[in-house]
Amino acid sequence: MANRLASATSPYLLQHADNPVDWWEWGEDAFAEAKRRDVPVLLSIGYAACHWCHVMAHESFENDQTAAFMNAHFVNIKVDREERPDLDAIYMSATQAMTGHGGWPMTCVLDHDGLPFFAGTYFPPQPRQGQPAFGQVLAFLADAWVNRRDDVRGAAEALRDHLNRSVSAAAPVTPSELDAARDLLVREFDARAKGFGGAPKFPPSMVLEFLRLRGAHGDALAAQMLEQTCEAMARGGMFDQLGGGFARYSVDADWVVPHFEKMLYDNAQLLAVYARLGTPLGDRVARQTADFMLRELGTDEGALASSLDADSEGVEGKFYAWTPAELVDVLGGDGRWAATTFGVTASGTFEHGSSVLQLRDDVDADRLDRVRRTLAEAREQRVRPARDDKVVAGWNGLAISGLVAAAHALTEPRYLEAARRIADFLLGTHLVDGRLRRVSRDGRVGAPAAVLDDLGCLAAGLLDLAAATDSAEYLDAARALLDDALARFRADDGGFFDTAADAESLITRPRDSADNASPSGLSATVNALITMTALTGDPGYEDAATQALATTHEVLTRAPRFAGWSLVAAQRLADGPEQVAVVGEPGADRDELVRTALRRFGGPIAVGAPGRSVLPVLAERGAPAAPSAFVCRGRVCDLPVTDPRQLGVR
Template identity: 65%
Template sequence: MANRLAAATSPYLLQHQDNPVDWWEWGQDAFEEARRRNVPVLLSVGYAACHWCHVMAHESFEDQATAAYLNEHFVAVKVDREERPDVDAVYMQATTAMTGHGGWPMTCVLDHDGSPFFAGTYFPDEPRHGQPSFRQVLEALVDAWHNRGDDVRRVADNLRDHLRREAAMTAGPVDREVLDKAVTTLHREYDAQRGGFGGAPKFPPSMVLEFLVRHGSPDALTMVDHTLDAMSRGGIHDQLGGGFARYSVDADWVVPHFEKMLYDNALLLRVCADRRTPVAAWAGEGIADFLLRELRTPEGGFASALDADSEGEEGRFYVWTPAQLVDVLGEADGRWAAELFSVTEAGTFEHGASTLQLREDPDDLDRWRDVKARLLAAREQRVRPERDDKVVAAWNGLAVSGLARLGLWLDEQEYVDAAAQAADLLLRVHVVDGRLRRVSRDGAVGAPAGVLEDYGCVAAGLLDLVQATGEARWLDAATGLLDTALAHFVADGGGFFDTADDAEALVVRPRDPSDNAAPSGLSATLHALVTSSALTGDDGHRDAAERALASVHPLVTQAPRFAGWSLAAAASMLEGPREIAVVGPSGSPRDALADAARRDPNAVVVVADGPDDRIPLLAGRVPVDGQPAAYVCRHHVCAAPVTDPADLAGAPPG
């Protein structure tokens, strides 16, 4: 018999609808039930593509005895962290404070006010590697709740006070010196042999790479190019279907954790579009094609993720043995493909299978394309990983940005059109009574309110569409979202809270400026405010961006790896950014001007036939002697228009 989660819209919650656990969704009803029964609340947070979430569910939440104990002694609440990032943020901060690390599945135990007094991540069904079993943890917590109530209250009070202190920020300047020191710090942490930062597990550092692209120094670009090349040649990159997995379990990018997330790929798409190298074109086109082929929903949005598992095994859909290659391709092409893709008899993964790598360029491009197509067609006959098909506003905003920018560079109108269709879905479905909602599924909007990340990423995506299409409607929608964000999310002294002033009150109002798997709400909003100001001349948006950037000074100076998106915005702000209007009749001369303008990743560029008062950057801009012209400005101060693309490579005005 299904539990309460059968009525949920989240695919992750629906995965648990048949558990014997008497799950509740997050809400006051669950806490009132806990008060009535005088039991604590057990909060379990995960997401649909999370491998270890599936493992813990199978071991513990599907176990009748464990579920019976949990139902008797707790009120169990299940949360999709992608649907409720505000809840996840608060309790992940608590988990990190109590254990020194975080991750999913996340397990917290709360008092009736929502204050945590215990936190952890995955717990096995049996004691293992010095870790207690989940049942042992539950029994110890029940004993503490009933027999050591004073200790429970003391821990909960102390942790609640700690979370509130952590929300405070101090301000300082983020200038050229800060950005240069950030590059120096990143260079010290850089893996010069393998690319990327740190050791295993190794995550694609997309937001840091975007900052390094915008910084533009030789050291910065060397780190970008080496990392992008190493990742793209590794097993973390789907060599057949395009797109990147969540992370590599090793430092060499060989064996990924196979889940594929929309936000990872959307962020890497933008890096590729802004870097503009042959490797960036190859990787970026693969990502875009993957998004359109495998994550696009019937409504025109993009699904959140593909699972890591299929047929009960992680990675089974993606890996190959030499014999499988021969079966599909024949003896000669099979052996050639095995050598090209580093598929060996020993294997690089489990059961003698290998991930596909491309450590060297193929010696025969036509043969490579043919082999890829045949292998991809054969792979399509395998049992596919499950897809989490909810549409998350923020991540779709990131996809809109990446597709619009890549489409402009590669002259692929299909990508720009897909970005516009996703943006239309966001505005048509996710905006309700002037406010943004976080998720939708099958074209129906969900209840969770949009958080700052949603407003910032969607607004930034719409502003990239303005630059890709020249259509003013996207600008109107973006500035409306930003004005709403400034009305409801701003914190005293600059910066932002992650939830609105009229949102559900949690134990602490979340305010985390650090980038995690996706940009923080603050850094996403920074990008949108800077671009909006460049397009509209709105100094209010520029002032808000400067105050917000100052509020993250401690983070960008002390931990630049976790502030890449804020640093990228800061790089653009220090460059102005350059505001470039290209006007004139369509054709190759205008295209050449536009392409030269867009080579600067810090530029905001809009292209049109002539002046357009609906987009202030285009107001009064006319061709010169009937020829296309580029008007280059900074801080709304403009130089004389130029007609030669070579002139756009010079120093900006002002």
């Protein structure tokens, strides 16, 4: 018998609709029921592509005995963190404060005001390696609620004080501090395996864009770190050597074995990074990643789905891993060559003697393409990982930017058309009474309001698209989103909250300037504000960006690995911001100017035809006789150039 989640729009919640747990969705009704019964609330937060979320669901939430105890002693709420990032941010902060770490599945137990007095992540069904069983935890908490209520209240109030602590003082980011951030990144760089940090190792997408900007200004070491990290990620197991696209992260420090879930936000950002790289490997990876996104994440409505699971048939990585015998079975005489080429060994690099495909060296391109196609066709006969097909506004905004960059870098019009389809869907479906909604599924918009990163990432994507297509419609839509962010999300110190002033009242109003797997709402919005100034010349948006960026000073200077997109914004402000327009009739000469400008300046690159442009940044350039690039920095313009080799030369 289905529980209350049967009517949810989130695929993650629907995965739990047949649990014997009497799940509720987040809302006032659930808390009213907890108060009526005088029981605490058990809040479980996860997402559809989360491997350990599936494990805990199978072990505990599908267990009749465990479910019966949960139903008797708690009101149980399930939340999709991708649908409600505001709730996830609040309770993740609580979990990290109480345990020193975080992750998903996340388990918090709350009082009737929503204050947590216990938090943790995954709990096994039986005690394991010093970790208590989930049932033991439940029994302890139920007893504490009944017999030690004062202790519960004390823990909850302590967490309230922690969650409402004041933010750091704002301070301008100076050029010397940008240099110091770059130097700290150099010290934290893994010179052996490339990238940053140890296992697990995550793609540093936003930091790579900062390194690209520094490299464009002549910083050879920054350019080297960028190129080496991009090559290591693309040649390792985190990149799908058959189907394209990147997995979430590498479980080891050497980029060999991925955690196999594929997320839209990772691939959208990495698509832009590789498109701007300007190398044959960068072009290949950008094309394969864009094709993966459109092929495997595309929805019938023209947008992109959120993710692919790590598991198939209940086994992580089963869809992607190979043994030497399987390669020979599929490829015949090419099987041994493929095993050597892709690093598939007799002992295996993954589990149960299987290996994740890597491509550490360049080989015969024709033979490689033939083998890839054959293996990809054979892999399609396997059970595919499940797909979370909800559409998230902010992540699709990142995808618009990535696809525009790929269209410019690869001169591929179908990527630009795909970006248009995404934008048109979001503007037609996710805007309700002038306000952006965060998610939709099957063309039906969900109830959760957009958070700041939705507005910032979508505005940035729309601005990239407006520049690439000379469209006043997309420019105006981006302007409306940024004006809404300034009106409803701005803090008194010039920074931003992650939720609107008129959003649902929670135990605290989340505000985070640090980037994580995707840009923070603040850093995304700041970059979009800078771009708006570049395209319109309106200094008010640049002033707002400068004030907001000052509130990131502490994280930017102390932990630059977690402030990559703020570093990009600070570098852009220090550089101008730069305004780049390419005017000319369509053709190879204009395409080459656009491609070079993309890799030199990053974007957005405004592109239009002489005498027929709509955007002021293009129309005011006149009608040059040959395709020409116009570059302005800090409201000072260079002479137009027709030779791509002269772009950026002063």
